[in-house]
Amino acid sequence: MIEHLRDTILGHILRVVTRQKVLQYEEDRDPSVWKRYVDKEKSGNLAHHGTAEPAGEEDEEEVEEMASENTSQRTQQHTQANTGISRNSSDTRVDSQENERYNEASGVRVDPEKGRDVTIITWYSDNDPENPQNWSLPKKIFVTGLICLLTFAVYIGSAIYSAGTQGVMERFGVSQVAATLGLTLFVAGYGLGPMIWAPMSEIPIFGRTPIYIGTLVVFVFFQFAVIYAKNFGMLLAFRFLTGFFGSPVLATGGATMADIYSPSKRAYAIAVWGAAAVSGPVLGPLIGGFAAQHKGWQWPIWELLWLSGFALIVLVIFLPETSSANILYRRSRRLRKLTGRDDLKCEPELQSEQMSGKEIALMVLVRPFSLNFLEPILFLLNLYIALIYGILYVWFESFAIVFEGIYHFNLGEEGLSFLGILCGALITIPPYFLYLYYFQEPQFNEDGEIQPEKRLPPACVGAFCIPICLFWFGWTSRESIHWIVPIIGSGFFSVGALLLFNSVLNYLGDAYPEYAASVFAGNDFMRSSFGAGFPLFAAAMYNKLGVGWASSLLGFLSILFVPIPFVLLKYGERIRKASKRARHDL
Structure with a gap:
C-alpha cells in the first residue's frame, strides 16, 4: 500500500511537504543503490556512437572489445600505481589515452564526435516492481x-x-x-x-x-x-x-x-x-x-x-x-539529486532533450x-x-x-x-x-x-x-x-x-x-x-x-x-x- 500511495498525487504532495521523509524510495534510504539501475550496454552505445540502440553487429563487437580492453587497462594502471612499478616506453599507448574520456558505467571510450558520456538509468531487472507491466x-x-x-x-x-x-x-x-x-x-x-x-x-x-x-x-x-x-x-x-x-x-x-x-x-x-x-x-x-x-x-x-x-x-x-517513461524520468531525476551525478539519465529523457520546441509543438498539435x-x-x-x-x-x-x-x-x-x-x-x-x-x-x-x-x-x-x-x-x-x-x-x-x-x-x-x-x-x-x-x-x-x-x-x-x-x-x-x-x- 505504501508503494502504491507513494506514486499518487497525494503521495507526491506528502513527499514534497515532508522533504522526502515519508513514503521513501529505496534510493532515498541508500543512495548507493543507483548502480543497480544502470544499463551498461546502452551507456556504452551512447559513448560509442551517440544513440542507445546498437548501430550494427560490427559496432556491437567493437563496443564490447573496447569495454574489455579499457577495463584491462584501468586494472593495469591501478596495479602499477599500488606497486610503485614505473611505466617504460611500452606503456606509451596507455599514456596517450590518459586525456581521453571513458564512460564509467561501460568502460567504453567516449567518441569525441558522436559519443555522449551518459549513464542510462532503466529498470533494474525484468521484475522491477515500479514497472507498471510488473x-x-x-x-x-x-x-x-x-x-x-x-x-x-x-x-x-x-x-x-x-x-x-x-x-x-x-x-x-x-x-x-x-x-x-x-x-x-x-x-x-x-x-x-x-x-x-x-x-x-x-x-x-x-x-x-x-x-x-x-x-x-x-x-x-x-x-x-x-x-x-x-x-x-x-x-x-x-x-x-x-x-x-x-x-x-x-x-x-x-x-x-x-x-x-x-x-x-x-x-x-x-x-x-x-x-x-x-x-x-x-x-x-x-x-x-x-x-x-x-x-x-x-x-x-x-x-x-x-x-x-x-x-x-x-x-x-x-x-x-x-507511464513507464514518466516513472523512469522521475527515477533518474531523483538519482541525480541524491548522488550529485548529472550524467544519470533515462532514454525517454534523452529523447525529449533532443526534441526542439517546434518538434514538441508539432507532436502535440x-x-x-x-x-x-x-x-x-x-x-x-x-x-x-x-x-x-x-x-x-x-x-x-x-x-x-x-x-x-x-x-x-x-x-x-x-x-x-x-x-x-x-x-x-x-x-x-x-x-x-x-x-x-x-x-x-x-x-x-x-x-x-x-x-x-x-x-x-x-x-x-x-x-x-x-x-x-x-x-x-x-x-x-x-x-x-x-x-x-x-x-x-x-x-x-x-x-x-x-x-x-x-x-x-x-x-x-x-x-x-x-x-x-x-x-x-x-x-x-x-x-x-x-x-x-x-x-x-x-x-x-x-x-x-x-x-x-x-x-x-x-x-x-x-x-x-x-x-x-x-x-x-x-x-x-x-x-x-x-x-x-x-x-x-x-
Whole structure:
C-alpha cells in the first residue's frame, strides 16, 4: 500500500511537504543503490556512437572489445600505481589515452564526435516492481477500476444534460435545436481536447496522472459556471469547456491500459473500460431524468458535479502514474539529486532533450491530425467508429419520441428505457472474454505479440448487430407492440458497439504502438465530431420520416460500412506494411 500511495498525487504532495521523509524510495534510504539501475550496454552505445540502440553487429563487437580492453587497462594502471612499478616506453599507448574520456558505467571510450558520456538509468531487472507491466494483478484491476470511474464520470456528462433540455428551453427561451447545443458542444469539447492532452501525456516530464487530475479539477469547478449561467451563451461556452477539460481519459484511457497490461491481456481491460464508456451515455438520461422531472434542469448538472467531484478525490488519493517513461524520468531525476551525478539519465529523457520546441509543438498539435487523416487504416476505422457514435446520438433522440410520445412514459421512466442498451453490453462481455481466452490468446507468439489483423474477427460480427438493432427498434416502436420489444432490440446496439470498439482499439494499439495516445486521440476526435453534429438534425428527421423510416435510414447507412473490417482482415497487413508509421514486423 505504501508503494502504491507513494506514486499518487497525494503521495507526491506528502513527499514534497515532508522533504522526502515519508513514503521513501529505496534510493532515498541508500543512495548507493543507483548502480543497480544502470544499463551498461546502452551507456556504452551512447559513448560509442551517440544513440542507445546498437548501430550494427560490427559496432556491437567493437563496443564490447573496447569495454574489455579499457577495463584491462584501468586494472593495469591501478596495479602499477599500488606497486610503485614505473611505466617504460611500452606503456606509451596507455599514456596517450590518459586525456581521453571513458564512460564509467561501460568502460567504453567516449567518441569525441558522436559519443555522449551518459549513464542510462532503466529498470533494474525484468521484475522491477515500479514497472507498471510488473504490477500485481489486484493492483492492475484496482487501477483499471479507477480509470473506469473517471471515464464514466466524464462520459455521463453528455447525456445527463439531455434530461433537462426542456427546462433549458423554458429558462432561456430558446428552441429545441438551440438547447441541444448544450449536448453537442460538450461532445465537441471532449472530441477536441484529447488532440492536445493525449500527446502531452506521452511527454516524459508530464506523464498521464497529472494530465488526468489537472484537467479534472477544472472540469469539476466549471460545473458551477454551468449551473449558475447568467445567459444562454455562458451556458454553451462552459458546456464546451467542461467537455474540453474532461476529455483526456476518453482517449488516453486506452493508452493507460496498454501501460499496465501485456498485449495478450490488454483486450480484457479495454473491454471493461469500453463498458464503462457505454454506461455513461446510457445511464445519463436515467440518473438525470428523475432529477430534472422533479427539481429542474440544473439538478442533473449538480449530479454530474457530485459524481466528478467524488472521482477527483478518489483519484488524487489512489491513482498512481502508469507511464513507464514518466516513472523512469522521475527515477533518474531523483538519482541525480541524491548522488550529485548529472550524467544519470533515462532514454525517454534523452529523447525529449533532443526534441526542439517546434518538434514538441508539432507532436502535440499536429501528429494526432496527421495520423488520423494521412494513414488509410486509421481514417477508415475512425470514420466507421465515428459513424456508429453519431448514429448512437441521433438514435438517442428517438427515445423521447418513442417512449414518451408512443408509450406515454414520463421523463424519469423514459430514462429507464435505456437500460436495454446497458444489459446488452453486460451480456456481451462474458462470451467475448471466452473468445479472447480460448481463441485469441493462443495466437500470440513467444514474445507476447499478435498480428494486429487477428484482433478484427469480433468486429466482423459486431458490424451486423448495428443494422439489426436499428431495423428492429424502428419497426417495433408502435402502440400495438409491447414496449419491451424495442427495448430488447436496443440491446443489439451495445453488442455491436462493444465488439467494434474493442476490436478496433486493440487493433490500432497493436498497429501503432509508438503513437498509441495520439492514435486514440484521433479516434476520439472523429467519433466526437460526428456525435456533436448528428443530434442537431435528429428531431427533425424523426418527426418528418417517422420512427420506422428514420431508423431504417440509419440502418442502411451502417450497412454501407459493414465491409470495412472484412477488407482490413484480408488486406490490412499489406496496407499496414506500406505505411511509414505502422508496425511492419508482425
